[in-house]
Amino acid sequence: MNVNGVESQEQACEAFVAWLDRRVVAAGRGDGLARLEVAPSGTFWLGRIACEDEVRKGAADERLERLDPCAIGIRLRPAVAPSWSMTVTVRARAWVKDPKDGSHPEQRWWRSDLVEEVVSVLVDAGGGSFGGKQLTDAFAAVGAPGLAAEVRVEVEDWHREAELVVQLVNTSPEKAPGLTDSHLYETQLEVAGLTTTPFQLEALPDSFRYDRDVPAYGINVGVDVPEPGVFRTTDTVDVQTCRPAYWNSTSTPPDLSFLALACDPLPELTALVDALAAYDEAHWSQGALDDRQTAERWTASMRAEADKSAQDVFDELDRLRTGVELLRTRPTILRAFQLMNKAIARSAEGRGYATWRPFQVGFLLSAIRFLAEPDDEARFVDTVWFATGGGKTETYLGLLLTAAFHDRLTGKLMGVTAWSRFPLRLLSLQQTQRFADALAGAEMVRREENVGGTPFSLGFLVGQAGTPNKIVPKAEKDGDITPDSPGLPDKYQVLLQCPFCRADNLTMHFNRERWKLEHRCTSTTCPTKGQALPMYVVDQEIFRFLPTVVVGTLDKAASIGMQQAMRGLVGPPQKLCPVPWHGFTYAERSAAPNGCLVPSCQGGKVLKDLPMDPKRYGPSLRLQDELHLLRDSLGAVDSHYESLLDHLQHELCGTRVKIVASSATLTGYDRQIDVLYQREGRVFPQPGPRAGESFWTTSTTQPLRRFVAVAPRGVTLEHVSDRTLDALQRCVRELVNNPASVCAEAGVDPRHVPTLISLYGTDVVYGTTLYDVEAAGRSLGSNNTVDGINVEQLTGQTDFDEVRAILDRLEKPEDDFAERIHVVAASSMLSHGVDVDRLNTMVMLGLPLTTAEFIQTTARVGRRHPGLVYVLHKIGRERDAQTFRHFAQYVRQGDRFVDAIPITRRSRRVLDLTIAGIVAARTLMLREPASRQRLSTPAKLRDHVRASGLTSAMEAAAVAAVLNLEGPEDSVHREQITEWIRAWFAELVDPTSKAKFIGDLGPRSPMMSLRDVEASAPIHD
């Protein structure tokens, strides 16, 4: 309750989350129960310890011991020399089984009273055991004769300083007369009276930014320090994070609302940059660093790191200053920036926000120079580092619309401004919707402000599992899609609502006359007046109309080696079809005799010339979302295709595209950018002077997420996941059925009940493998104490329309709680752009492979309201066990744990896969248009090659140049390319070759998808 005695919704949520957690932990430990019908050792997963004999016998295996440990303990570093004295308090209970003819034949197990013993310990360097008889007697006294335990102190001195390991060990015999269960339950150990010094977190290097002190380590448990000098074990490790604020300066925040920046941006932007300058001076000047170095006793290497960071910070400040200066002196850039703000204001109407976060504007200012000096700025890849907080998509969109308007204002009246790629197979529909909304806003502004050119539009270019490559009049082979294919046209509805009027009454049509698959809005007040939305979801329509922005999945880049009409994404198409709505044309093919992609086009041979300078068709921007996922073989393959795209655009337009990315990690970032794009990396924002704090972001006291690390003992992870979800569902059903008593227990004002039911009534269970997700979904149905849990799955396998329906139900839940979705079983698909404010509880099945995935996935819950995340560790795995040990640091300093990204462009295995695409793309995109004839068959290409004098050595040299494999260290790669192309040439000139198409030539065909390699397989130079 706050000072006025009125509880805010935020406070109610916080109290409710704490209550939920108490209940889940109680369910794991067995608190509050009196009797049980089933064996407690098969039920509880927290607080229990097995008997030493049994664990020893099982196997002398550290892994097994972690799965059902026989001890809990605390590792401490004493501040003084031996001997050491301390008091150790032990708490535990027993479960005992009555004989068959006992008082409760249905529930034969009963829980003993609490054993609570204070054991005095005085120990020297040899260690020792304490309190054995005292504890054995205490168990006998509560009715559990035969149970035995002791406090064991071991002294380890193989580190520089001595460490004490104080443990409670279950020394009960495995079997003894009258002993029905040799486990101890609800155990706790508390150490007091010993002076200690903290450990230094060894998993992380020295850094001036982070505090590395750890007061004590738990063994199979967490450790709390309830008061100085007292160390107490905890069954779970709880870490509360707090919501960030986005202004960390003493000066008045400038007005960064979209409308203010649309009208008169310069005063506000100047104020922003001045505030940043003042902050940088206060925290990063030599004087400021000198003071910290003295006060915090930095080493020379920490100071050197700080000096380097200071340099980067002042460079960033310079870039922002340059950005403001450009807006002041270049009217076209200023106008593009203003129009963008107007468009974003339009698209954000009714969404509850009308202003930028300062870091978003900071990024725009830092990157905007590429409009003025495109060649120079193309040398850098600018990356939004979004560990600092949400809003990266909007940041992208700001840049993208600025570029789109700038293109129009400088004579690029059509064609693609930006190609934005996401690394997943299935691009999130919500993400796509945000792009569509922004472009619709821009289109309305374009019309109002009389900015020339074709309407702003959006293309959706994803792998074939998503939307069709093309629609044909008649199915001739498997997989052909016709206007009458099952599910068409509704199946390919991509937008969730109308981007112009927000109505969710979109309908799909196949327009036969225009040969277009159309989204239409049926709202009578919609500015589109029932016309098709400027949205293209079929690949060939994207090539025909070249929408302003193309969003899609990265794997589609492979099409550049197979599909000549992909040329529109790197350069000019060939011509324009004279038939209205047929659009741009490409090379002539048997199915497209005049180059028009509309089946049976009657436009004839006389096509119209391109209405714009061909060199301006190349896009201005290529965006890469979630850059950190481009690793291993996917990263290696993409690095070759990125080079190919650059090469084609350079040959066709003479320009180099600007690349902008977002990433969750900064570790190894420079190298990753160099490998992928052959450019220099630049990150925004630079990390601040202290962990979790910079000019752009600082922490508040409002709860964000409560992370609870669980190391399950003695039972399977699936059991724990089922039981945790079961407990969460039981709690929220109690709130539905018995609001008054739950509110009293949880300390919540009853007026918040409906909100709490909505915000905490749907749990997410997250698995890193599809197998885990499906198993979790299935077992919940059969393994719970609560009836009627509705489970839905969200994975890469979930069909489009199903995803849409699930998102819709999550956004707008049914009135009756019983009909709602109660559990969403999700895979990594969830972590990419599913933004539902109602998702606030999550159970994670094991740690994800990468820290980046952990950060991103958990960010899906608690977006607006306090979240609760159970991280069930697969404790038998070494990595999970390590992370459990320093879970608090893992959560708070997660970005430091992000591992360097394994990536290379010099993998010979990958080269073997990519050469074919490079050769084919060069033929389709460059050679064929230049030759002014069809080169789609080996015979025609052979003639052309002969006539033009091309040799295999020339082509090999060209391919090596595309991939920048021209150094002395690349000789084996060049050799490999030469061999490959020699084989390709041999087949080309061989009249007996069976190759029907040029893609059939050579040792292998071009890749169909960048995913053709196993994405997780490691790749080496």
Ligand SMILES: [Zn+2]
């Ligand atoms: Zn509409």
Ligand SMILES: [Zn+2]
């Ligand atoms: Zn046509």
